Amino acid sequence: MHYVFHFDVVWDHFPELLNGALLTIRLSAIAMVLGLVLGVICAYQASAGPGPVRQAIKLYVEIIRNTPFLVQIFIFYFSLPSIGLRLDANTAAMLAMTINLGAYASEILRSGIEAVPRGQVEAGRALGLSRFQIFRLIILFPALKTVYPALASQFILLMLGSSVVSTISAVELTAITNSLQSTTFRSFEFYFVATGMYLVMALGFRASFIALYWLVFQRGRGA
Amino acid sequence: MKTYLKLLALVVLVAGSTLLMSHPAAAETTLDKVLKEKKLRVAIDVGNPPFGVLGKDGQPDGSDVAVARQMAKDMGVELEFIQVPSTGRIPALLAGRADVTIASISVTTDRAKTVMYCNPNGALSIVILAPKSTALQKPADMVGKRIGITRATLEEATVPKMAPQGTDIVWFDEIGATIQALLSGQVDAVAMTSFAGKTVADGNPDKQIEPKLTVTTAFYGPIVRPGDFELRQWINTWIFLNTQNGTLAAIYKQHTGLDLPTLPTF
Numbered sequence: 001m002h003y004v005f006h007f008d009v010v011w012d013h014f015p016e017l018l019n020g021a022l023l024t025i026r027l028s029a030i031a032m033v034l035g036l037v038l039g040v041i042c043a044y045q046a047s048a049g050p051g052p053v054r055q056a057i058k059l060y061v062e063i064i065r066n067t068p069f070l071v072q073i074f075i076f077y078f079s080l081p082s083i084g085l086r087l088d089a090n091t092a093a094m095l096a097m098t099i100n101l102g103a104y105a106s107e108i109l110r111s112g113i114e115a116v117p118r119g120q121v122e123a124g125r126a127l128g129l130s131r132f133q134i135f136r137l138i139i140l141f142p143a144l145k146t147v148y149p150a151l152a153s154q155f156i157l158l159m160l161g162s163s164v165v166s167t168i169s170a171v172e173l174t175a176i177t178n179s180l181q182s183t184t185f186r187s188f189e190f191y192f193v194a195t196g197m198y199l200v201m202a203l204g205f206r207a208s209f210i211a212l213y214w215l216v217f218q219r220g221r222g223a
Numbered sequence: 224m225k226t227y228l229k230l231l232a233l234v235v236l237v238a239g240s241t242l243l244m245s246h247p248a249a250a251e252t253t254l255d256k257v258l259k260e261k262k263l264r265v266a267i268d269v270g271n272p273p274f275g276v277l278g279k280d281g282q283p284d285g286s287d288v289a290v291a292r293q294m295a296k297d298m299g300v301e302l303e304f305i306q307v308p309s310t311g312r313i314p315a316l317l318a319g320r321a322d323v324t325i326a327s328i329s330v331t332t333d334r335a336k337t338v339m340y341c342n343p344n345g346a347l348s349i350v351i352l353a354p355k356s357t358a359l360q361k362p363a364d365m366v367g368k369r370i371g372i373t374r375a376t377l378e379e380a381t382v383p384k385m386a387p388q389g390t391d392i393v394w395f396d397e398i399g400a401t402i403q404a405l406l407s408g409q410v411d412a413v414a415m416t417s418f419a420g421k422t423v424a425d426g427n428p429d430k431q432i433e434p435k436l437t438v439t440t441a442f443y444g445p446i447v448r449p450g451d452f453e454l455r456q457w458i459n460t461w462i463f464l465n466t467q468n469g470t471l472a473a474i475y476k477q478h479t480g481l482d483l484p485t486l487p488t489f
Contacts, residue, residue, distance in 0.1 A: 074403075077407075077409065078400075078403045078404070078407045078409070079407070081407040081408045081409060082407060086407075086408055086409065089393070089409075166396065167395070167396050167397075167400060168395075168400070169371070169393045169394055169395055169400075169404070171394075175394065178310055178374055178394075178396060179374055179379075179394055181310070181314075182310050182374045182375035182379065183333070183379065183380065185313055185314075185317070185333075185334070185336070185337040185338075187313075187314040187317075
């Protein structure tokens with residue numbers, strides 16, 4: 001079985017692939033920021049919030065972590081309109097990604113929060129700081145520093161998982177690759193190049209996370 | 224004496240192997256392989272009513288599935304289904320995972336660049352469907368509307384060409400997602416085969432889905448890899464015989480409710 005490679009076809013459509021990659025990066029970056037904020041809020045409420053809120057957060061985290069991302073996306077895009085909330089593809093994708101990341105981030109942060117030495121928390125209480133002040137000033141920063149690698153990995157997983165949003169017609173890299181290969185029939189060439197682009201994006205994100213770590217946690221700080 | 228015998232043995236060996244090798248062994252054709260292994264691998268799309276569906280018992284059913292079953296029976300080989308989504312019908316064939324794809328592949332010149340068509344075994348038409356309340360009488364009405372289409376289908380090849388500027392075309396990977404988009408209101412209209420449209424309309428009478436515009440009609444046929452001439456010729460012979468004896472017409476009528484039009488050959 002012989003197969004003649006036609007990578008020139010991919011090169012002709014490279015601007016479209018690049019557009020798709022830009023949307024992937026945009027969706028992922030926004031979802032990372034919003035998801036992290038959501039994760040921090042949920043992690044705080046899960047330890048310091050009132051009873052019903054803690055139960056609600058526990059329920060939310062367990063549901064998100066134990067159901068497939070694809071099903072979550074379908075619910076946001078196909079099922080919400082039946083209760084009157086119609087979201088367009090990009091908004092539904094961003095919302096699903098944020099809520100998905102929020103659950104995982106809150107679990108990751110919880111372990112980081114528990115790793116903060118009890119003595120420091122007690123010292124904060126002794127100084128008369130409120131629960132929120134203790135969280136903001138004593139717990140959050142060291143917790144983030146401890147779980148940074150795990151969080152960065154989860155972010156990369158989110159970006160790679162964004163390829164699933166192609167199923168709800170969000171026009172990101174995988175969607176454009178699928179469309180192009182179905183019209184030109186050069187599936188090997190296109191998927192090969194798309195894989196390479198995801199690899200480059202993942203490495204790019206990883207490099208920026210390393211730079212961010214240095215910027216936030218290591219510049220001028222002894223700890 | 225011993226040396227002479229050794230030399231003689233060597234000459235015989237060399238001459239014998241040269242004779243054996245000089246007979247050019249023909250490369251095994253796909254048809255040969257299928258007949259030798261007694262197995263025909265057919266790529267089908269079970270998400271594409273009425274050509275390929277999953278029956279109530281979870282087994283594949285549909286007009287193209289029935290054609291594949293009859294074909295394997297007449298060939299005297301076992302049948303293995305390779306289930307693929309709409310976008311995988313041609314890649315599965317080209318990658319060698321299937322020997323033939325029987326999944327309502329409409330005849331287009333673009334596809335003919337990468338696969339070999341056998342003679343058509345059926346016809347379909349692509350229509351644009353929308354709820355009754357949506358106003359869509361002519362192509363110009365498509366401006367400003369979201370039209371959902373499935374990738375790697377005839378509608379993907381034809382609708383963007385006839386849609387005027389200002390139409391918002393939305394792509395889905397599978398026809399199931401396209402149908403869901405219409406039913407949930409995420410798109411204003413969809414394009415698919417009239418048969419699939421009828422299935423959607425009948426299954427959702429409250430939404431009052433009806434065909435609005437016919438985009439194109441086409442014949443579809445089985446496809447094989449470039450170079451598999453022997454298999455293609457066998458399939459063409461089979462299609463010829465089963466057009467004559469009415470089997471293809473019976474299968475088509477049973478699954479689509481329509482009479483099979485006169486099938487062209489090429």
